[in-house]
Amino acid sequence: MGRGSKDKRDIYYRQAKEEGYRARSAFKLLQLDEEFDIFRNVERVVDLCAAPGSWSQVLSQKLRPTENDRVKIVAVDLQAMAPLPGVIQMQGDITKEATAQEIVQHFDGGYADLVVSDGAPDVTGLHDIDEYVQSQLILAALNISTHVLKRGGTFIAKIFRGRDVQLLYAQLETFFDVVTCSKPRSSRNSSIEAFVVCVGYNPPEGYTPHMSNPLLDHDYDKYENALVGVNRAIVPFLACGDLNCFDSDKTYPLADGAVLKAPTQTPISPPYAKAVRLKKEAAVGLGNVHVERATDSATENQ
Template sequence: MGKTSKDKRDIYYRKAKEEGWRARSAFKLLQIDTECHIFDGVSKAVDLCAAPGSWSQVLARKLNENYKKALEKGDASPPKIVAVDLQAMAPLEGVIQLQGDITNTNTAQQIIAHFDNTQADLVVCDGAPDVTGLHDMDIFIQSQLLLAALNITTHILRPGGTFVAKIFRAKDVSFLYAQLRIFFPYVYCTKPSSSRNSSIEAFVVCKDYSPPKGYKPHMLNPLLTHEPCNFEELTGVNRIIVPFVVCGDLSQPDSDMCYPLNYRGKEYKYHEPVQTPIAPPYAEALSLLENRRAGSSAFVFDHDTDFNEADISRAIENKSATWTASVKEYAFISAVETDSETNTIVKTAQDENKEEETAIDALQNLYISKEAGNIDNTK
């Protein structure tokens, strides 16, 4: 597969690299803002589950634009952005990074401390679980992640602030909407054009944070109980239907389609990813592969790795047991011919095998002779 295969398949992935975004998800937040104006009047923002940092990039750009406009009208305070994630994230200019757990009270306290003991104007969360393919489980885990983000938001968001988070539209999504409506009088479900139509992914935009009277934020118990809910018994705010808003217009690309590389008359130029993972879990595997390739010219016979990469490829292509055996024999002979030390080891092993076979043959002959004598005695 060539480098451009994903560029052909996903136009937003391609555009993200061209425009300097760390991930295609940056367009989702930009399109949400175009429709819902979530950055108006925002100078302090928090990005939960931030890695790899594309939403933090958008926050930094938009809040700096707000700051410049505010300076033209009068005095304004510089924007502050805090990005939180369990994983390490490459640095971003103008973004304070916290490596922490959003279900921990200490994380909320650290965020408030970075805002000089004030609260944020906007909290966004693009977090999602590593999907398993078991849809019910994935949807449940995502709902729990959303509620965890909402829970910490009640600690760090000022009254009247805005909350934006990823949500999976599934069978019981109305229950989540009802939970959000307890804290926000305005709740919208948005679907940016850059979000694939084939995905159940959407985003909730919750405005005008207004916690219930007497509510005290805490991390002791989740908002979502594990008991079955009878929707017929829900009344009041729980019966509210959340509007569904599609962000973007028909002139924007369709995220499910494949587009030519030379799109709309613009000559295609390949771009490397803006920010590659700094500590990927597959780094060790890549290192082992590079070492294997580097050592393939001086192949050494080993019981665990007795083929090099080219040998295996040829064996698979021919799908022949005979060919596989001949390849193995060829690899062994090549190793013997190219390594004098290996020759000595192999020769010694062969001599030892011959001595062992001679001893076994002698024992077998002695045993046969004895058995023959016993038989003669019985006669």
């Protein structure tokens, strides 16, 4: 992509590069903190689906402004991630119980005060499919949170808001006292993404966390059918910010003295690397076919 097109990206993309964040998504977590004060009295945090690490950067800056051994941040992802100061990195699958056990070991047997997840699948553009896959990812993140989150803790995750999201809300309300759906101003208006902020972890009486059913699709009938229709789960929605703030769907001029910088951290092992390699191999193979055909044609003309 050319330099000129980079200049036209939204204000949060350029501001993230100027301030050294690995992705513009850092501002989403910062704005959620402005609205909900999620970092108060937090010393142990788990960042699920952490790569490339922008949320871990925010957590490190907010919770460890100075060297503080009491604060521990564990970042988990299947992909490799460049090191960050004060962040313990793990490559693991959030649907595996071994991952949950390793997280707890990093906390010396304690539990997390806060679990965050900014993970999302590779979108297809088909909203129904994207919403379903994202909801399963949230449930997997919620399930591992039941192993590592202390009572009264907070869980934050990206969600795709759609027409069939009520069951997911009902499942979250089963485990938390307060569930709020929020859209920070740095989240593009054209996107269906939002974030669920779940406060006060309080699992049902007798609930035992386990990984044999990572999507939590057991019987929720007595919870979800207490009400019917759209009133089955009433979740408040909060849009962070106001009309005086930057609109992430618009383009603003660079500030005076601002310098366009390269991304702070490029992907170490991007998931599309295999696709790029196969495309190059296919192009080379196609080129060889054209050469062979041209040679055959020249031979026939002779």
